[in-house]
């Protein structure tokens with residue numbers, strides 16, 4: 001990386017974590033064909049580690065001497081990035097560890113972070129090899145920017161850190177059911193959507209949130225690199241050694257009185273998303289213009305939404321035009337915290353596309369807690 005503001009050394013040491021199983025299973029081949037030549041051209045040294053199974057990357061970054069690396073690169077889908085972020089947050093020195101710059105190269109079927117960065121830097125929405133080459137360029141030329149994380153708490157008291165989304169209902173079902181169409185690559189999500197549409201379900205529970213303040217503050221400040229530690233908004237809200245979720249009350253107690261509780265209790269889908277894209281061709285939150293804006297975009301559809309509306313929603317999401325006309329029974333609200341309390345703890349939810357058991361869960365945003373390479 002070049003330029004006066006870059007913090008990365010002129011010959012950074014890269015640890016590349018690659019999931020050979022992501023997407024259609026071609027990540028290693030794609031890395032060697034498209035990324036290796038660019039890194040060599042840019043004179044960037046890297047160590048490639050091909051993961052052998054789930055959680056290996058998470059454990060590795062949890063125990064690794066991070067001073068050995070200037071940058072951790074994830075060549076996979078969002079699932080491996082989720083592992084890396086949670087591994088960093090599980091360290092006793094998480095406060096420093098989570099500042100280690102991360103980079104994404106799309107090598108899975110769900111490449112939301114790669115697609116979002118590609119969008120923020122002004123590139124056209126592309127998929128496959130084109131997206132990979134764009135991201136490899138970002139890796140060679142970019143610098144660290146703040147990345148928001150949402151801290152999620154479940155009743156098991158286990159905390160998870162999410163950079164992309166939490167889904168319950170229609171979308172999480174599609175995420176998991178489409179696993180069997182993995183050989184199709186990202187098309188698996190469209191196929192899964194149509195299959196799910198024929199068997200629409202209702203999910204009962206309570207949804208509450210804290211509305212984001214409608215301040216007119218510009219978001220251009222969030223465009224500055226993470227390095228500017230004097231910028232107070234980029235400081236994590238730290239109490240002692242634990243990251244403090246100041247907006248949340250314990251899950252077994254009612255939400256604080258200033259929260260909004262949604263009056264309806266039957267949903268077709270609930271989605272909290274913090275990046276513009278939910279997948280390479282899913283431009284779900286077009287109102288998100290850059291990294292580190294500090295908002296959760298909460299979407300929910302009550303069970304009164306029609307099949308036709310849901311179909312229209314997912315078809316127009318590819319271009320991001322789904323919010324241009326109002327869709328009956330679909331609501332979008334920017335929030336800083338939310339809670340979902342399902343009536344029945346059956347089924348699943350997904351965090352960043354990864355499956356977790358369905359149950360009460362709440363989360364709040366931590367602006368710019370992590371660091372990711374962009375331009």
Ligand code: ADP
Pocket residue numbers: 019020021022023024050051052053054055076077078079080081083107108109110111353354
């Ligand atoms: P995709 O976008 O195709 O789902 P991901 O990178 O999200 O690709 O990975 C999917 C899952 O694969 C994640 O849960 C991750 O933990 C897991 N995983 C990582 N390495 C391996 C491996 N070597 N074999 C099998 N699964 C793996």
Ligand code: MG
Pocket residue numbers: 077078079108109110352353354
């Ligand atoms: Mg995934």
